[in-house]
Amino acid sequence: MSAKIWALSGAFAVIIATFYIGWRSSRTASTAQDFLVARRTVRSRRNAAAVSGEYLSAASFLGVAGLVLKDGADALWYPIGFTAGYLALMLFVAAPLRRSGAYTLPDFCEARLGSRALRGLAAVFVVFIGILYVVPQLQLAGQALANILPVPTWVGATVVTVVVIVNVFGGGMRAITVVQAFQYWLKLFAIAAPTFVMCLLFIGNGGLRDGQATTLTEALPPTFTQNTEIDVRTPVLLRVEDPVWLAARGETDGEPAMGTVYWGPGTHEVAAGTTLHFSKGSSVPVVAGAPADNESWLAPASNGGDLFSTYSLILALFLGTMGLPHVLVRFYTNPDGRAARRTTLHVLLLLSLFYLFPIMLGALSRLYVPELLVTGQTDAAVLNLPHSIAPGILGDILGAVLTAGAFAAFLSTSSGLVVSVSGVLSTDVLRGRVRDFRFATAVAGGVPLALAIAVRQTDISLTVGMSFALAASTFCPILLLGVWWRKLTWVGAAAGMIVGGGLVLASLVINTISNLTGGWAPSVFSQPAIITVPAAFLTVILVSKATPAKIPADVAQIRLRMHAPDNLGLTRDRAVASFGTAEERSRLADGRHRKE
Template identity: 65%
Template sequence: MELNLWAIAGIVLVAAMTFYLGHRSSRFASSTHDFLVARRTVRSRRNAAAISGEYLSAASFLGVAGIVLKDGADGLWYPIGFTAGYLALMLFVAAPLRRSGAYTLPDFLEARLGSVVLRRCATVFVVVIGILYLVPQLQGAGLALGTVLPVPWWVGALTVMVLVLVNVLAGGMRAVTVVQAFQYWLKLFALAVPAFVLCAVFVAGGHSGPAGSLGSPAPPTFAADTTVKIETDVRLRVNTVTPVQVRLPGQTDERMVVWAKGATEQVAKGSQLRFAAGTPVPTVSDAVASNADWLRPGGDGVSDLLQTYSLLLATFLGTMGLPHVLVRFYTNPDGKAARRTAVHVLLLLGLFYLFPTLLGAMSRMYVPQLLVTGQTDAAVLRLPNAVVPGFTGDLLTGVVMAGAFAAFISTSSGLLVSIAGVVSTDLFKGRVRDFRWAAALVSVAPAGLALMMRSTDLSLSVGMSFALAASTFSPLLVLGIWWRKLTWPGAMAGMIVGGGLVLGLLVVNTVSRYTGGWAPWLANQPALVTVPLAFAVTIIVSLATRSGRPADVNAVMLRLHAPDPLGFMRDRAVARFGQVESRHRAGRGRHRK
């Protein structure tokens, strides 16, 4: 691996700016009211940038381009679903959630349904969702650093975790808000500039890459003699008779092998494959081989169609159940500001997702060898040097690398703050030092899992977190805000059934990946079954347990839906968190539109 000094400079710059902005903001954080919700004085536009900064994770920055490279038109459903989720959040959840006066998602459920047991159950699922979402961020950091620097992949994972932990310990939500807002614009810059430069080179080169034109129905081909090193065990689908020089792990000699058309070849980690110029590119077994199929949406068969619908349902409803997204709406001063924030987020996300989609399409023409290794998430990092080798490519790679690390840090920061806030207020006494202890303890689990688990496509692994959020908290939020007959036994039953099914299918899917990939599509995208089932169980059990309705349901519903100027909104138990005098200081912050 050739050392890229520009990539190192990009990483150092992001780390330095993250530490500086976090340290500067943390000087004003003195109570848990600051650590949890930044005193509820974050203005709409800054909050929208901060939400976009933490929401645009490794799955967005790296994973979307990788999915487009591998799946083509079907991969576009990911950015569509990621963005459309905020439409549902804006219409049904944002303003009432803020008017509830809660500090965390479990705190909202207790305020609505009056059950401590339900709150404890919700705490467990918040922690599980947060950890599942953190793991691919750390794996993405390892992939990114290992792609441009000669270091083991775990170095990137631990670097991000340590940097995030330092910022969160210093100032919690108060510290990370400015950092995340800055990092959104950095990520947009880090993709937009390379996209414009590479598109200019592409147009000047005659609208075709070395692997062939996307308009050609044939699979991509190797433009020159190409050596590919396999980093993880892969199953390759051979599209035509393919001669290849193979060097097995631990051996020094190569041998010529001819793969038959239509065969599926198992290639072990550490193998080296050498293809002659003009050879059609073999693809990992779940990738789209020919460009004609790559351009055509819909896939093959009913199972692909059902999987697409399941993905859309998970991303559309899962966004409103992600703890690190919801906690940011608690930082708005009122319900109107929360709804305005969601509108701004839609605009910011729509602008951002133009660029990874474009870079993913270009990757198929310039770095088709990633379809052999299966590391398609590295497409954005490999593309600049493939299009413009030399100084310009190294410089653009450094810019992309800076944006990638900003993505890992901003999302990980939001996740760690949301989990630590829930743990510190539900399992401890809610003091500042409890928040810090919770953050330190919570950071250990995702770091350990990231080091032990086999990495997979970032968008796919994050998609499972969306499915879990959609199957647990989405029914509770929609029904809790809009249906007064909801009871705490019904809410708990729906959450356990929906969440338990998703976690069970996650185990099945993980075992399947290690034992030959035998699991059906439902294990990979379960939301189409688990979400309707969770809603149904919640409604049926609620109708059967009328005694579980809170006595003050009318007052609570009035507070959730009454317009802000009427003054029904009340923040919950501020005196419980940190210093009592924070109640007086909390109202001093000014809010600008």
């Protein structure tokens, strides 16, 4: 009970701090420019912390460690890809995007190609990506709170949604910028401090677990650290490496089980509602498809090595970052293109530092909480690990700190997504006023909440990976070619967006149906980027070449504005009609963010 009280205290401390900081920051927000782009006055260091804060989602804080626990070396592409995507963003997109004067991603599409139809299509995909990304954040928030309190999972999702809507409703981008910068440093502390403590405990014990030497390099399956009872909530297919005796109540291998069961090497089916009891020291069955022994867990591509999926994942993560609406919207808040590029460089450093720690926690989880491999709920590894390494008050405190960091991840990423979707809805569907933004905020938060409650939860990093694939297949070609290729037309951009986005959404539907009906779909449907991204680029280029009459007449002026140095003063704010005259914006700029 004390562990749950500590964890609950940590979660509510973050929620209260988030609400307070958002409320304080929202008091100076009064215009549409405040709500959409924070008056374009956010300096590079604060913006970098805010970008990192919203980018380090639940998939980063909890999902990466869970994937390392399950897949080992093969999972390292996730933190590498999450970080490396900012290198491409810095080199090719960040500064020209800011100099374009746009204030949303659909607005950039119209500014570059002069098409309202393309802008509307881009708005649709921004909403799709935002919903696809925010739903797993809310689901994992529900799971985290359900681990603390005996409440349904929808309660945690609702709490996070309410806090996010209130903050965004009150101050929009201006309030969320300060909140997300705070939450990055909170998340870094919340994951770094417990990791250091748990590593010191492990090393101080001489690398022993329960008096026995531990290793992750031998060709042995992981073993249970104590007598363990596991409740299987969803049907699962397990792979057994070494024979194991267990007690089961429910249904295994298609037959009723009530007592002692013997599992030989191979795969075994476990029905939902079954309870499994394993004795201390017995081998851990793992979810089918994951490495069954530690030696193969440590070696890349040793479990049948699906290199096609690996390359597809790398491509999605590397190119998807520059197409994520909630990431790109932050660069509209920089004062100029130089600050946008400097922001991206700082983000690379901040993310590289953060991702060291989930990897270490994933390795420790393989030793101390291997029971999660049975249920497949590996996303809970970070929250369960402290009590296995440090039982008692120390484990309670470490668990509370990690829970606080997890809720900061839920809140910061959800806030960024809701802001980006609200900005698009308010400017492309409604009239762009403050009241329109606030109404759009309620919609952008309420719809994902309903889906999070209705849709079955899956591995969060895999769901987020699909979001990256969608972003890479829709907006990445338009951004790269729009910035660097003068012959791009709006017809080609629209065709590429429809082809790339349509293929990814079709893969998502097929993969979802497959997961519910026996997992028959090939791996390409879970990682489709290696097909969809080239298809999108090829479509954009071919259709643009076939429609040269649709090249904007002012393309030379637009490209000069995007590539000219900032001190030439060629940047033009496209939002004057919505936000008022230049004199009014100059007056508003007196309340700019603190210079860093």
